[in-house]
Amino acid sequence: MPKPNVKEQIVATSLNLLHSKGFNATSVQDITDAAGVPKGSFYNHFASKDALGLEVLRRYAEQAAELGEVLHNTALPPLARLQQYFEALIAANAENDFNCGCLLGNFSTELSNQIPAARQALHKEFADWTEMMAGLIAEGQRTGNISAGQPALEMANFIVDSWQGAVLRSKAEQSQAPLDRFLHTVLTRILR
């Protein structure tokens, strides 16, 4: 019988390793060594390294959703919620010294071609993320709190994509500047 805590240990360790080093630069041996579990136990819990990658993506998306709770804070107008949300994302990148990027973005570049199920999973995560944001933008547009210069879903998609690019550049240069530039431009030129 596989032990559930071994599986959890593998997922938690893999989330850190795959986020910081990447999928293809991390071997199953790296993971089991770092998790302190026997290499043979890996395949009791995962059919393949690809299957683990998908599990890690789900876990990452769950954790990222917690940062999105501020988006539901109805005490604040939509624009202020979006600002606080991206400030929290910037702080999360600062915690990693701007060295890890976003796992969705990393997997998009590394695994879209390599693992067909990863492409499907990424498509869904991006769609969920943008739809949540589009709902809030539409709310702000109705009250005049957010610019009506573009349809809400188009604006949300542009903002999510631009965030991914800002995170990528932030990782390339290990710098917060691209993230601050993103937020300033989005707040002053896109959302207003």
Place this chain on the structure above:
Amino acid sequence: MPKPNVKEQIVATSLNLLHSKGFNATSVQDITDAAGVPKGSFYNHFASKDALGLEVLRRYAEQAAELGEVLHNTALPPLARLQQYFEALIAANAENDFNCGCLLGNFSTELSNQIPAARQALHKEFADWTEMMAGLIAEGQRTGNISAGQPALEMANFIVDSWQGAVLRSKAEQSQAPLDRFLHTVLTRILR
């Protein structure tokens, strides 16, 4: 004596492989097999796979610079040049069926932490790219052809970062839509 045509064969083959499959998913054996050269010949020409990666990045940047020639076409106003430039980049992504992304972006996510010299090289390529674009934006701002809503260099950096994000999403979803959305938003909300 290393044969120069073997080196060229390795670089040209590697550019395709590293762009489509990624750096860590491609072995030296994959490269020498695809190039049709003996595996042993690789190390006559490159000190390491990392050194090859840097050479491939230089070659990619040289080829990308050719697409930038339209930016110097003084018969067109700056905004029209920028539009034609990004249309050419979108066409180049379409040629790859939106499957490869931008090598600068791919290496940013995959190699920034792994190869310190890659981070330095990426920093320089991004700086050269944005400075070229900032010069053209500043020219458009002087004549009123481009919005003066932001300093030219900040605008150029935001546009380059957002392009990277759009390409990443385009690769994740194998779709042109993020690239068209990028261009429409940048032309109508950022540059005007």
